[in-house]
Amino acid sequence: ISFRCMGCSTEEMGLFLDFNPFDNLLCILLGISFTVWFTLLLVFIIVPAIFGVSFGIRQLYMKTLLKIFEWATHRIERGEPTSLEEEIKEIRRSGSNRDLDHASEFEMSDIFYFCRQGVESIMDDEVTKRFSAEELESWNLLTRSNYNFQHISLRLTVLWGLGVVIRYGFLLPLRVTLAFTGVGLLVVLTSIIGFLPNGRMKNFLSEQVHLMCYRICVRALTAIITYHDSENKPKNGGICVANHTSPIDVIILASDGCYAMVGQIHGGLMGVIQKSMVKACPHIWFERSEVKDRHLVAKRLSDHVEDKTKLPILIFPEGTCINNTSVMMFKKGSFEIGSTVYPVAIKYDPRFGDAFWNSSQFGMVNYLLRMMSSWAIVCSVWYLPPMTREEGEDAVQFANRVKAAIARQGGLVDLLWDGGLKRGKVKDTFKEEQQKLYSKMLVGTQEDRSRS
Amino acid sequence: MGSRASTLLREEEIEEIKKETGFSHSQITRLYSRFTSLDKGENGTLSREDFQRIPELAINPLGDRIINAFFPEGEDQVNFRGFMRTLAHFRPIEDNEKNKDPTASEPLNSRSNKLLFAFRLYDLDRDDKISRDELLQVLRMMVGVNISDEQLGSIADRTIQEADQNGDNSISFNEFIKVLEKVDVEQKMSIRFLH
Numbered sequence: 001i002s003f004r005c006m007g008c009s010t011e012e013m014g015l016f017l018d019f020n021p022f023d024n025l026l027c028i029l030l031g032i033s034f035t036v037w038f039t040l041l042l043v044f045i046i047v048p049a050i051f052g053v054s055f056g057i058r059q060l061y062m063k064t065l066l067k068i069f070e071w072a073t074h075r076i077e078r079g080e081p082t083s084l085e086e087e088i089k090e091i092r093r094s095g096s097n098r099d100l101d102h103a104s105e106f107e108m109s110d111i112f113y114f115c116r117q118g119v120e121s122i123m124d125d126e127v128t129k130r131f132s133a134e135e136l137e138s139w140n141l142l143t144r145s146n147y148n149f150q151h152i153s154l155r156l157t158v159l160w161g162l163g164v165v166i167r168y169g170f171l172l173p174l175r176v177t178l179a180f181t182g183v184g185l186l187v188v189l190t191s192i193i194g195f196l197p198n199g200r201m202k203n204f205l206s207e208q209v210h211l212m213c214y215r216i217c218v219r220a221l222t223a224i225i226t227y228h229d230s231e232n233k234p235k236n237g238g239i240c241v242a243n244h245t246s247p248i249d250v251i252i253l254a255s256d257g258c259y260a261m262v263g264q265i266h267g268g269l270m271g272v273i274q275k276s277m278v279k280a281c282p283h284i285w286f287e288r289s290e291v292k293d294r295h296l297v298a299k300r301l302s303d304h305v306e307d308k309t310k311l312p313i314l315i316f317p318e319g320t321c322i323n324n325t326s327v328m329m330f331k332k333g334s335f336e337i338g339s340t341v342y343p344v345a346i347k348y349d350p351r352f353g354d355a356f357w358n359s360s361q362f363g364m365v366n367y368l369l370r371m372m373s374s375w376a377i378v379c380s381v382w383y384l385p386p387m388t389r390e391e392g393e394d395a396v397q398f399a400n401r402v403k404a405a406i407a408r409q410g411g412l413v414d415l416l417w418d419g420g421l422k423r424g425k426v427k428d429t430f431k432e433e434q435q436k437l438y439s440k441m442l443v444g445t446q447e448d449r450s451r452s
Numbered sequence: 453m454g455s456r457a458s459t460l461l462r463e464e465e466i467e468e469i470k471k472e473t474g475f476s477h478s479q480i481t482r483l484y485s486r487f488t489s490l491d492k493g494e495n496g497t498l499s500r501e502d503f504q505r506i507p508e509l510a511i512n513p514l515g516d517r518i519i520n521a522f523f524p525e526g527e528d529q530v531n532f533r534g535f536m537r538t539l540a541h542f543r544p545i546e547d548n549e550k551n552k553d554p555t556a557s558e559p560l561n562s563r564s565n566k567l568l569f570a571f572r573l574y575d576l577d578r579d580d581k582i583s584r585d586e587l588l589q590v591l592r593m594m595v596g597v598n599i600s601d602e603q604l605g606s607i608a609d610r611t612i613q614e615a616d617q618n619g620d621n622s623i624s625f626n627e628f629i630k631v632l633e634k635v636d637v638e639q640k641m642s643i644r645f646l647h
């Protein structure tokens with residue numbers, strides 16, 4: 001016993017002399033957990049991203065989440081959705097309340113048609129609801145997607161609390177680390193590649209680097225993407241057009257193929273990224289002043305497209321972020337250039353997290369934080385067969401044809417309205433068209449009467 | 453965004469609006485979130501500009517007249533109660549309401565009130581009469597520049613001739629009702645809401 005005590009006391013004395021035993025323990029624990037953390041990160045996420053393989057962890061995660069959501073579903077009762085178009089067609093069929101016995105060209109009740117249309121649009125119109133996030137039928141445990149969040153039941157609230165802890169305590173730091181890694185690697189590696197002489201080696205390396213970094217970013221958002229019809233992927237010398245929901249669209253498309261980006265040069269971190277990207281392969285960045293000059297823009301785009309060694313251009317013709325329930329008017333600029341257009345449809349699954357960026361509500365950083373603290377971003381990408389402008393078709397008709405194809409594939413509503421209505425006013429020409437249509441009804445009847 | 457809607461509309465208010473307009477609870481909350489999404493200034497009232505921001509309303513030839521119907525005489529702001537009161541005119545008439553207690557005040561969506569809404573769209577100066585001038589102005593709004601003044605004038609004259617019974621060259625509300633007695637107002641001036 002005395003022998004053991006001596007041993008103990010010497011140890012204790014030794015320890016007391018150096019430092020507090022708990023500090024030491026804490027350091028060791030931290031060190032171990034950090035190493036484990038980083039190794040896991042490396043093995044399960046970064047290495048597969050580099051080689052483009054997947055363990056299927058995210059698919060499993062998605063299935064588990066879906067089961068939990070079904071359990072927690074809180075169904076909002078909905079009757080038959082009234083379609084604005086159906087109601088207007090019905091009123092038109094019954095005429096503007098013309099009493100056929102009298103056959104006069106104007107009835108005081110004509111006003112009912114405009115009246116009802118107007119009040120319907122006050123209650124709910126097709127356009128303004130495209131600019132706010134889609135309403136969900138079941139709740140996915142994110143307060144931001146439940147407009148009537150109230151205390152429903154204790155179990156649900158506990159589940160929600162657990163969800164918050166997991167999302168903000170575990171997922172968010174993981175994703176932020178990955179994001180920094182991905183972006184950092186992109187900047188560093190593309191700058192290095194910029195020193196190489198132009199040639200096949202440089203292009204090959206640049207493609208690999210871009211793909212790798214985008215794949216890391218994809219994992220940083222826990223984006224689970226399904227690509228369909230990859231045989232239609234855009235080729236060099238073409239223009240890839242897609243519907244726009246958020247800035248993440250770029251990452252989603254660029255992690256599966258190499259594109260030349262088009263955009264305005266920003267300052268700050270974005271600017272640094274843009275400048276280093278362009279060292280490795282030719283992207284098209286415009287100064288703010290050049291953006292207004294449509295001819296300059298068109299010229300640079302067509303120059304790029306003619307050079308067959310350069311990558312296909314990626315363009316979002318809607319011009320602004322739409323909430324992914326419809327496709328709005330495509331601006332015709334990219335369709336005037338005259339090269340092959342490769343349409344791509346992107347549809348997000350809103351059950352896991354709403355990817356729509358309402359730029360009037362959140363800034364970019366706020367938006368990215370929201371994305372990274374969602375459960376996951378699940379989306380489908382369809383590569384549609386290439387289209388070219390046909391004989392006798394002008395740019396606007398071509399643009400509408402492409403838009404219809406994208407809307408049909410993605411299951412989105414095809415709208416003629418301009419995405420610019422998010423910020424600006426509607427043009428008067430639309431009102432004039434309505435007036436013209438109504439006038440024809442009045443004057444047309446008069447002609448019939450004079451004939452008979 | 454969503455939490456604003458549920459905290460600012462109290463249960464008592466919803467009950468009052470229910471009694472006054474006949475909308476259901478879910479319809480009222482839904483319209484309230486619509487009201488707040490239109491209210492860009494976030495001050496609990498809508499101005500004419502808030503309405504004009506709706507593109508489908510802005511291109512409606514009678515858009516301005518419809519917007520005007522929401523604002524009482526001389527006022528520039530409408531609150532949620534006023535908004536609902538005007539929208540109530542377009543609530544469909546349900547069968548069980550047709551045989552209601554005759555001593556109760558007329559519901560906002562009765563046939564007569566629907567016709568009154570339409571009448572007020574024509575009656576620009578709110579003097580309870582549609583003069584030839586007012587009719588011309590409204591017609592001009594509906595047809596734009598596509599019909600000449602003379603043609604439009606003759607249309608207006610013909611309409612007033614057919615409707616006017618007491619010879620004062622303008623249409624009163626009773627004459628208006630008579631002209632439209634065959635029209636299915638209940639159906640044409642009703643909007644099916646989302647449940």
